[in-house]
Amino acid sequence: MPVRAAAPLGAPIWIDLSTSDMDRAQRFYAEVFGWTFTSSGPEYGGYVTAAKDGHVVAGLMPKHPDYDGPDGWITYLHTADIDATVAAATAAGGTNCGGVMDIPAKGRMALLTDPADGFVGLWQPGGHRGFEVVDEHGAPAYHQLTTRDFGAALDFYRQVFGWQYETVSDTDEFRYATAMFDGAALVGVMDGGQFLGAGTPSDWCVFLGSDDVDKTIALIVDHGGSVVRPAEDTPYGRLAAVADPTGAGFNLTSLER
Incomplete structure (x- = not known):
């Protein structure tokens, strides 16, 4: 299984699931794809990292109680300067959803919509470089x-x-x-x-x-x-x-x- 060193700039670098049932989601993806899970602890809001054969492939997070949308997967695009990318996105007609968030020891993230309301994330890696394997079963x-x-x-x-x-x-x-x-x-x-x-x-x-x-x-x-x-x-x-x-x-x- 080749391990990816880094995602190209501008390409997908991470995916995570916003779910209303963390326990059920973990059971499901474990049974279907053989994923194993590691909790990041309460300081990260209950975020859980999924791995396939020991290499991280995705994240799971509890859906925010104030968000009434459906459960869903989010794709994050790689940026080396998230503040500049958010500025460029808003200048090009996109909308920033909540500003930039620093994730201690991991990186920086933001969420935005493009001009046709496509919802996508941004990730500027620090200690967390994104999914480590691609083009494998369950990755x-x-x-x-x-x-x-x-x-x-x-x-x-x-x-x-x-x-x-x-x-x-x-x-x-x-x-x-x-x-x-x-x-x-x-x-x-x-x-x-x-x-x-x-x-x-x-x-x-x-x-x-x-x-x-x-x-x-x-x-x-x-x-x-x-x-x-x-x-x-x-x-x-x-x-x-x-x-x-x-x-x-x-x-x-x-x-x-």
Whole structure:
């Protein structure tokens, strides 16, 4: 299992789950992906770090009692200067959600929405460098933004994070681009303008790797999760959309693509 030294600047560096049931979430992800968990203690608000084969892959945190939104996964993008990135994001039409937070001995974080209400995090690493493995069973493998405003999203992430794109398709039926980092497509941007309902925000989604998508789906259902979109073979591997027992959605992708 190759251990990643660092995420490219502007690329996804961390994921965490905001959940209304920490105990149930840990049981679920342990059974489905074999994750193990370490609590950061009360000084970190009950935050729990998940590891796969001894290498950190994700975080879990109790959903704030004043937040009435659904449980969900958050993708964080790598920045070397979070204050400058927040300033650039707001200048480009984004919205900062609560300012920058210092996490002692770990790094600095912020949350923002892009101009089409895509909700994404920022992480400036200190002692915590983000997920250590990718493209493994139960580890992050890909990230996708489905956006209500495709052109505005491309402009925003290019301006704020320096993303460079390759066009996959540019038709009214399917408009998609990938953000490239050191030659690797790590993020996809999909035009969701035709199927995201009025008032529905743009959506960031994480894809977790699976050695066998169909078997992983069976485990998900057996342990209280659900299937949002059944598995299908695509040019990019076998894919499915699923949710954990409290409704937090994520995608599965086969590792042989």
